Amino acid sequence: EANVSRYHHEFLELEQIGQGEFGGVYKCRHRLDGCIYAIKKSLKPVAGSVNERIALNEVYAHAVLGKHPHIVRYYSAWAENDHMIIQNEYCNGGSLADMIEKARTGRKISEHILKQVLLHVAKGLKCIHTLQLVHMDIKPANIFVSREQKVNLQGEESADDGFEEEHIEEEEEVTYKIGDLGHVTSMGNPQVEEGDCRYLPREILQEDFTQLPKADVFALGLTIYEAARGEPLPLNGEEWHAIRNGELEPLPGYSLEMQLLLKQMVQTDPSARPTASQLVHHHTLCPPTVM
Numbered sequence: 001e002a003n004v005s006r007y008h009h010e011f012l013e014l015e016q017i018g019q020g021e022f023g024g025v026y027k028c029r030h031r032l033d034g035c036i037y038a039i040k041k042s043l044k045p046v047a048g049s050v051n052e053r054i055a056l057n058e059v060y061a062h063a064v065l066g067k068h069p070h071i072v073r074y075y076s077a078w079a080e081n082d083h084m085i086i087q088n089e090y091c092n093g094g095s096l097a098d099m100i101e102k103a104r105t106g107r108k109i110s111e112h113i114l115k116q117v118l119l120h121v122a123k124g125l126k127c128i129h130t131l132q133l134v135h136m137d138i139k140p141a142n143i144f145v146s147r148e149q150k151v152n153l154q155g156e157e158s159a160d161d162g163f164e165e166e167h168i169e170e171e172e173e174v175t176y177k178i179g180d181l182g183h184v185t186s187m188g189n190p191q192v193e194e195g196d197c198r199y200l201p202r203e204i205l206q207e208d209f210t211q212l213p214k215a216d217v218f219a220l221g222l223t224i225y226e227a228a229r230g231e232p233l234p235l236n237g238e239e240w241h242a243i244r245n246g247e248l249e250p251l252p253g254y255s256l257e258m259q260l261l262l263k264q265m266v267q268t269d270p271s272a273r274p275t276a277s278q279l280v281h282h283h284t285l286c287p288p289t290v291m
């Protein structure tokens with residue numbers, strides 16, 4: 001019958017993990033494959049509305065972006081009972097916003113971790129930009145964390161008795177992923193749906209859409225700056241404009257080369273900012289080569 005819910009039929013809802021004006025996000029187990037997914041349920045947007053365009057953008061972008069280690073994976077989307085439903089990869093480590101919140105009362109986020117976040121997100125952006133798309137809403141809440149327990153058996157010939165002497169090395173592998181593709185648009189015909197104004201560069205506010213990929217680089221720069229400082233960014237006013245004039249506070253505890261890189265990423269002139277590809281190969285972010 002019409003109101004059979006695919007959602008309840010196929011998934012067991014475990015807990016709500018997000019809430020917004022759009023609706024809710026749920027951690028669910030697929031009853032057949034047993035895997036965990038993140039599922040966003042939002043009210044079905046009015047046909048022809050901005051919200052419908054955002055909802056369609058999101059699904060089109062996921063379909064085009066397919067599988068990438070630093071972009072949250074999309075599985076399916078459907079409509080039921082006046083709701084739009086999207087089933088995505090579940091990232092078990094929360095978001096960068098959660099990490100920033102935790103660091104406010106606990107230990108600051110280390111430079112090494114910030115470099116990892118910057119490198120992973122830059123790799124995801126490189127993929128998006130290579131496909132002539134732009135994200136347009138890069139911010140801590142849209143960067144998700146996956147923590148995997150890597151077990152590798154290190155067998156080695158032991159000299160004397162020739163037995164394989166195995167020892168197990170437990171190490172955790174953390175991967176940062178770009179999520180929430182609701183603002184993705186093509187570089188070509190930008191119908192730009194502005195993202196969060198705290199991460200918005202001035203040129204986008206002035207409707208200069210000639211260098212959209214550099215808006216993602218700007219937002220990533222401010223995202224890392226906020227993660228380093230631990231203070232929320234201004235929504236508007238003097239401080240908002242000071243940042244758009246390239247005035248960043250010094251970040252004690254972080255290297256000057258890191259601070260310089262962030263300054264370059266948030267420069268007023270979009271052409272002066274590095275591309276995502278230049279960030280991926282930036283000497284500040286490349287892992288040290290073991291000699």
Ligand SMILES: Cn1cc(CCO)c2c3c(c(-c4ccccc4Cl)cc21)C(=O)NC3=O
Nearest residue numbers: 017018025038040088089090091093094180
């Ligand atoms: C609030 N919230 C918390 C999480 C779990 C983080 O440990 C989360 C996820 C997603 C999303 C999400 C964002 C935008 C669109 C669709 C989804 Cl499922 C939202 C999420 C998503 O796509 N994957 C997630 O893990």
